[in-house]
Amino acid sequence: MLRILRCGVFGLAVLTGLFSVTPPASAAYPDRPVHWLIGFSAGGPVDIVARIMAQWLSDRLGQQFIVENRTGSGGNIAAAAAISSPPDGYTLLFVAPNNAISSSLYKKLPFDFLRDTVPVASIMQLTNMLVVSNAFPPKTVQEFVDYCKANPGKISFASSGNGTSVHMSAELFKVLTKCDMVHVPYRGSAVAFPDIISNKVQLIFDNLPSAMEQVKGGTVRALGVTSPQRWPSVPDVPAIAETVPGFESVGFYGISAPKGTPSEVIETLNKAVGEALKDPKLVARLTETGGIPKPMTPAEFGKLVADETEKWRKVVEFAGVSVD
Secondary structure (H helix, E strand, C coil), X not given: CHHHHHHHHHHHHHHHHHHHCCCCHHXXXXXXXXXXXXXXXXXXXXXXXXXXXXHHHHHHHCCCEEEEXXXXXXXXXXXXXXXXXXXXXXXXXXXXXHHHHHXXXXXXXXXXXXXXXXXXXXXXXXXXXXXXXXXXXXXCHHHHHHHHHHCCCCEEEEECCCCCHHHHHHHHHHHHHCCCEEEEECXXXXXXXXXXXXXXXXXXXXEHHHHHHHHXXXXXXXXXXXXXXXXXXXXXXXXXXXXXXXXXXXEEEEEEEECCCCHHHHHHHHHHHHHHCCCHHHHHHHHHCCCEECCCCHHHHHHHHHHHHHHHHHHHHHHCCCEC
């Protein structure tokens, strides 16, 4: 009798478990607004690209993709918030080089980015651009190097936060040129530009979208791009590597989600982003920001992030920088 009772309880538990399983989120995904967290301020390059893509996804998938700016700590506040969210596809993270860099630069992160996230989709690749205040004397990269060496410790560079590609591009430049410059981090490049324009801070290695906006407006001057060769959308701007051999910093933008997000959701989002990157109108808008659309499978994007994490680990060690 006891054996029969135990079997009955076990069977009831199994049946209860079967009937209480939550339907996969992808069955009607998305059926409510999706929150897309970005780690930088409104008006900056990440924000611009995120809003372009969010509008396209909202129109295509029938639910609003809400861009949320969670600034601070080089994008790690946004990453931590996304990672701690339910893995149901309704909280996503905008991924950029800062996520790869932070893994080695920050010594006390409450998460492991590669372990705690899953790759969703690649959006585009882009370069950074070295721009300087119009009041800053150097007109070329070589003049900048010479001026920096003649004025050690007297030049300051802005960044969009510790651990961003904007920050680490400058650190790599310092190592390769032996320039002594002071780092001034901001909560995004958009809030740094007023100080650069007024020459309170002399320069920034900013993401191309926002840097070009300022260059076109005549508020700053472009000295070079951080890609190994000249960038297609700005062919008249020399690559810094033409003057500083071995200098290279090429960025990427994409989407990740908390670990455990259903594969069906990831496939839906990856497919949608892939379709977006075939849309001539959206591609034109991304091209205007200076980026090159770069669709990838989730696995390909995951490999890119892992490879970038290892690359920047070596740069962080070489530069001898860290953030507690």
